[in-house]
Amino acid sequence: MRPDVNQIKEEIRQYSDLLQQLENEVYKVLIGQKHLYSRILIALLTNGHILLEGLPGLAKTTAIKTLSDCTNTKFQRIQFTPDLLPADLIGTQIYNPKDGDFSVKQGPIFANIVLADEINRAPAKVQSALLEAMQEHQVSIGEETFHLDQPFLVMATQNPIEQEGTYPLPEAQVDRFMLKVQVGYPNREEERKIMDRFTEEDDFSLKPILSKEDIFAMRNTIKKIYIDDKVKDYIVDLVFATREPEKFSSKGLLYPASELKVADHNAVDIPFGDLIENGASPRATIYLTLASKAVAFLEGRGYVTPQDVKNVAQNILGHRILITYEAEANEITSTDIVNILLREVPVP
Template identity: 55%
Template sequence: MAVGITAINEKVKEESLFIEDLLNETRKVIVGQNYLIERLLVGLLANGHILIEGVPGLAKTLSVRVLAGVINTKFQRIQFTPDLLPADIVGTLVYDPKNGGFTTKRGPIFSNIILADEINRSPAKVQSALLEAMQEKQVTIGDQTFKLEEPFLVLATQNPIEQEGTYPLPEAQVDRFMLKLNISYPNKEEELKILKKMAVTSRNLDVTAVVSPEKILKARSVINEIYMDEKIEKYIVDIVFATREPANYGLKDLDGLIEYGASPRASINLALAARAYAFLQRRGYVTPQDVKSIGPDVLRHRVIPSYEAEAEEKTSEDIVKRIFDEIEVP
């Protein structure tokens, strides 16, 4: 087994060399936001969609645009507004009076990296237009179904739901996102750098594409080979089950605070994201710390607090943190 892990380690180190080029190019534009950039890479490598939440002005949209720019692939930005229609995303059938038939007009979803900007500014019927594309990697227009090109990734930004003019995403939609990231303000030092770099009338936000889609797909195949011990697999399952049956894990005080726990999709995504996180660390094996590092991003949107939890001002973030603090690490 040790020989096998050594071989995987060498393979990961070789195949992850492009990560440094990608980060260097990204940092030409983005100041700070290391957490956001790292998690965007985890989603890209683990083939998982990402939901990014934060107040306006934190470079959420810019970070996604820059990431798309450093990969030589197709990119589309969709600005979600209250008057947006599902056909504006997936496309529609257009009547051709010359031959009396219909032709298919494809929407912006037919791309590789999709920026769904301010996704919660549109009603549920528009948000749900992404469901088939995100889960099945296909789009149905009329009676025709079209496969989407790989890699296909939806990176959605949303404003905090307390803000005016927002529509909370349905649970089924939220669960399709592998990660949900909560972005906070930069520190003083970072904000000073941002001010010096961006407080000019003409900004150079151009980046060079340094990674091909083929390189991303090859990295994904290597990530599938990263070793995960059975103890860590059981640790992941214990974490997820603790969101459903907290009393069985010595967390009786959480019993009435969770309305719905995480689904099996959470277990799958946590394992995939942990492997991708290990790849970013240039390792061919997953450690418990990888699971703990990426776990809150996988679970925070999948644990639904009860009314009792809201009355006690307990958030899903608090619940997930407590579970990771209490469940024994292998």
């Protein structure tokens, strides 16, 4: 049965003042980075983990810490380093000689919002321990299993893998992140505001705006947002175009030679099948649907449009497409591939 869009819209309107208060509070500290803020908020409101990638000093950590300060939740920041151990993350068992027994000391993972700072500087064992928490919302210490409190989100930052001392994240872990956001430099005007604000002030007192109950209530509203069957089919088409690009036109989807970055006068259009090693997983379909609903929610609508899907497709699909050596040789990135998919896959 089709939900009442007007009723959903009225339900969304109840949160508009709260969301505006949240934005005003966050921007006491954050300058610019509207795209970054909206993506972190989407992750929070859809129970999805988020990965931020960018060079050091671009406010990745600041953005996450600021938003967490504006929510009435437990926050933990974990600095990932090459010598970090799984026990430093999830906790360990401690022997008590007086009782002759072991007790569990819980680690910093036991929080609502966990900032995994420079996540790709930690070794594989730590990544494995984090993987269980992200997927199952539980951790194992010794023979005991502990469920994590809700909401539970991992908001991670990473430096580009070309940076010294970084490890590429395993594909299985990257897939657990609902969204990945590339963080760039601020523009000149924003840079000037940053200079003024952080050289003249050092006390940014933030108050919590969102409670856990607010977050849960917004999540329930987002799930109710109407999405038409044609838009659902469009989402599935986008995901399947990363796996079976040959089925989307008579010649299959092609990467135009005119858009190749490598100068070659004899270049021809390249079939997408030669560029994509592995396409997006079913998680991409689920996350693309939820994120599109969240975009509609933040814009005050009770229904999803194809443009909502396009707005978040790059953040959902980009890190799930594994490119081939041929793509690398032609300097084609997964970002380039998603951009052409959005242009070529028919929109309802």
